[in-house]
Amino acid sequence: MPRTQRKAVQSRYHHGALREALLGAGRALLEEGGPRALSLREIARRVGVSAPSAYHHFASLDAIAIALAEQGFTELVQALDAATPAATGLLTPAGEAYIAFARANPGLYRLMFGDGFLAASTASAAVGALRKRAYERVESNLQKRLAATHVPTAALFLWALTHGLALLIIDGQLNSSRDPQAMIRQVFQMAGTGIPRPA
Amino acid sequence: MPRTQRKAVQSRYHHGALREALLGAGRALLEEGGPRALSLREIARRVGVSAPSAYHHFASLDAIAIALAEQGFTELVQALDAATPAATGLLTPAGEAYIAFARANPGLYRLMFGDGFLAASTASAAVGALRKRAYERVESNLQKRLAATHVPTAALFLWALTHGLALLIIDGQLNSSRDPQAMIRQVFQMAGTGIPRPA
DNA sequence: TGTACATCAGTGAACGCGCGTTCACTGATGTAC
DNA sequence: TGTACATCAGTGAACGCGCGTTCACTGATGTAC
Numbered sequence A, B: 001m002p003r004t005q006r007k008a009v010q011s012r013y014h015h016g017a018l019r020e021a022l023l024g025a026g027r028a029l030l031e032e033g034g035p036r037a038l039s040l041r042e043i044a045r046r047v048g049v050s051a052p053s054a055y056h057h058f059a060s061l062d063a064i065a066i067a068l069a070e071q072g073f074t075e076l077v078q079a080l081d082a083a084t085p086a087a088t089g090l091l092t093p094a095g096e097a098y099i100a101f102a103r104a105n106p107g108l109y110r111l112m113f114g115d116g117f118l119a120a121s122t123a124s125a126a127v128g129a130l131r132k133r134a135y136e137r138v139e140s141n142l143q144k145r146l147a148a149t150h151v152p153t154a155a156l157f158l159w160a161l162t163h164g165l166a167l168l169i170i171d172g173q174l175n176s177s178r179d180p181q182a183m184i185r186q187v188f189q190m191a192g193t194g195i196p197r198p199a
Numbered sequence C, D: 001t002g003t004a005c006a007t008c009a010g011t012g013a014a015c016g017c018g019c020g021t022t023c024a025c026t027g028a029t030g031t032a033c
Helices: A002-010 A018-031 A041-049 A051-056 A059-085 A092-104 A106-112 A117-123 A126-145 A148-170 A180-193 B002-010 B018-032 B040-047 B051-056 B061-083 B091-104 B107-110 B118-122 B125-144 B147-169 B180-193
Strands: none
Touching: A018 A041, A018 A051, A018 A059, A018 A106, A018 B091, A041 A051, A041 A059, A059 A092, A059 A106, A059 A117, A059 A126, A092 A117, A092 A126, A092 A180, A106 A117, A106 A148, A117 B051, A126 A148, A126 B125, A148 B147, A148 B180, A180 B147, B018 B040, B018 B061, B018 B107, B018 B147, B040 B051, B040 B061, B040 B107, B051 B147, B061 B091, B061 B107, B061 B118, B061 B125, B091 B107, B091 B125, B091 B180, B107 B118, B118 B125, B125 B147, B147 B180
């Protein structure tokens, strides 16, 4: 038992999974204070490690932001894939999954779209590729259902609607007296029918 | 002439319109580097004035951000009013005016919606009221055309679509090979018709 | 018309702070023999 | 199985920086008499 104990203490010097721990702390920071609050020193502090140790895993704070954005897009794509109903071809589930992701990770979602760290959304080819992949999920879904000429407009239309709705909700700008889940569903329904014509 | 000259030099000590000058520099900064680049010292530097002088006009940097957001919402509401065609009842012109504003002032637009300076979008009652006014422009326009039950959903639908589209464009995430103006118009048209049904 | 004075809008110097990053180091790990 | 050593992942101290803000001040303005 003293042996095990000593081993546990020793193993604290070499963290073992510092990279993951740093990213985890970064995400927590992101959710608590938004992209602006992301700080290398604070991340290290939270993990209980000296600041320079981060440089064994990331070249800079920007690199951390980029890694976080990558993580975010990867998870978003997964969530979209999981929600996409090959059978029905309905779009609403994917839209709701998208918004659920944004609501669960508002700070990360903002980072992914360039809030604060422009570098994270712009400079990284990996992030660009992942964002493209997310977008293609939407397009390929539409391709099954629509004439080819309509696809590009419909994809942009859907993406803008979903992105905007996600941000408005994250920002707390939804009329809070109403059930958000119901509002979201109604909005997506209206995407299918269009704004009702005046009789 | 020497008299005038002296006077001109003297008048440089008392700036005369420092508040406006500071806001102007703030906006320039916003457009160059985004909300993150907003800095009291840099603003003062650009105006050619010492940093503490700003405190005769604003209580803090946050107060400057708030004032800028207020300015932005005021201008946005004006742009919407100007574009709203009482006659036709068409929605597209207002949507296009909204997006034109965001494209012309991307940094300011981001600030208005909480990017970077949460205080500017959240803490100020004036900003909240202005944002509400902008939203009511949309709603009142719809009220003329729609059954009352549809208005709240349609308003949120339109706002989310427009907000999302504006941000995607600002972020440069539009497929750049296409004419943006045409894309915008098509997307707004689809808001009226809905996504085409599969034959 | 001229002068005294309160008021206001600027100034320079200084504060403490937290940041990202670099440096020379040391402790732990794993591999070759 | 034990030892030498290269490699890797951590450390503390220090760097320079720019920031927001406070302070005691001074120069300019406008008003009362």
